[in-house]
Amino acid sequence: MDILTFGLLNQWLWQKNFWLPPGATWQDVGNDGIEGSRRPFPRDLLLTLPLALGFIAVRFVFERVVALPLSRTLGVCDRVRARAPPEPKLEAFYLQRKNHYSQSELLGLEKQCGLTVRQIHHWLHLRRNQDKPSNTKKFCEASWRFVFYLIAFVAGLISLIDTPWFWNHRECWRGHPRQAVTEAQYWYYVLELSFYWSLVFCVSVDVKRKDFKEQIIHHIATIFLISFSYCGNYIRVGTLVMFVHDSSDFLLESAKMFNYAGWRKTCDGLFVLFAVVFLVTRLVIFPSRVVYSTIVESLDFFDPFPGYYFFNALLLVLQALHVFWAYLILRMVYKFVFLGKVERDERSDEESEGEEEGDGAEEKSCWEQRKGPLNSRLVSLANNCVLNNLTHQQRNINSRMPKAR
Structure with missing residues (x-):
């Protein structure tokens, strides 16, 4: 019964009427008789799951062996945060509720812990600060993505620059689905899909930003798009989509790296x-070249x-996310150009570091620590000046005392 069910499910999932143009069969996919090429089979994508775990392992080593020493070389500094005192009941409440709690719940905790509501607020503030990612962690994450996106961009440019569909997008559809897949295209697809799988697997430990939900939608849409385009042999246009995305991603990650290192001019230029x-x-x-080709030019062939509608729907989802991120970018550019400042990254961490209370919850930053010796000298100088002024005033008073008498 299980074998029969699996067979029916498999037959339903791979209906050629959904995946392929009218009149085409699975035997036609990639079968153009070119030597040294391969036909795309859905089972090829199973390799991406172990490769995703491999990416995670490589990332773990890279961040500790390469990114961490590099962060120290570039001068990345972390805030020294005060730790919340041990409170088991408050710790359990924090792990369960995080930032979503009501005033009535705090009043209930007041009775259980023997602390005032203000003290509970202060404890929760300290506990939230402990969970905020450090600049070093964000730098290591950005450097890992920078390395991958840069390598992917260069590899994509090398593999695509001599192809006819890179310059004429109509060639993406000529002979479809009888289009053989080269080894370069195969590994370009497999490694890109593996990397996005690794991003999804690490979403719980990576830095959580304001556009967290949009990022998840982007990763899922990208995984569906890459997988579907490989199975249906839309690989030519798929390589163009990946190349367009990689062309700007490594610039963003490099700007983040220098931002965390405090290199403001370099960061602004890269941004x-x-x-x-x-x-x-x-x-x-x-939209004008790739999406237009998939929606309009493909109908000439x-x-x-x-499958045509599903593929274009995924592309339109990505385009909607592009518009959303472009709005954030333009807002930052407006602040930078017309207001002369950027208050903070529009895609910054969910809990910004600007939410500070005047209760000593956070200690001095790295820059403040550097200013310590200078401040002490200034204070000493000021004290000397005050003492000299007081001494001078005392002498003037003493000199005028006889005259007053």
Whole structure:
């Protein structure tokens, strides 16, 4: 019974009427007789799951062996945060509720712990600060993504620059689905999909940002898009989609790295370059060339079918996310150009470091620690000046005492 059910499910899942244009069969996919090439089979994608675990292992080693020493070399500094005193009941409440709690719950904790509501607020504030990611952690994460996106961009450029569909997008559909897959295209697909799987697996430990939900939607849509395009042999246009995305991602990650290191001018320059590349590739090239080719030009080679609509729907989801992120970027550019400042990263951590209370919850930052010796000298100098002034005033008073008498 289980074997029969699996067979029916397998037959239903791989219906050619959904995946392929009218008149095409699975035997036609990738079968053009070119030597040294391969046909795309869905089972090839099973390799991406162990490779994703491999990416996680490589990332673990990279962040500790390469990224961490690099962060110290560039001068990345972390805030020294005060730790919350041990309170088992408050700890259990915090782990369960995080930031979502009501005043009535705090009043109940007041009776259980013997602390005032203000003291409970202060404890929760300290506990939240402990969970905030350090600059070093964010730097290591950004450096790992920077290395991958840079390598993926260069590898994609090398593998695509000599292909006819890189310059003429109509070639993406000529002969579809009888289009063989080269080894370079195969590994380009497999490694990109493996990397996005690793991002999904690490979502619980990575830095959580304001656009966390949008990032999850982006990763899931990308995984579906890469997997579907490989199984249906939309690999030519799929490589263009991945290349367009990689062209700006490594610039963003490099800007983050220098931001955490405190290199403001370098960070600003890279961010402006990233903004230009992002807006051109995601709002101009991607919709006008890639999406237009998949929606309009492809119909010159085959009639619409369910897979055609599904594939374009995923591309439109990505384009909607591009518009959302472009809005955030333009808002930052407006603050930078017209207001002369950027208050904070529009895609910053969910709990910003600007939410400080004047209760000594956080100690001095690295810069404040560097200013310590200078401040002590200034204070000493000021004290000497005050003492000299007092001594001088005392002498003047003593000198005038006889005259007053």
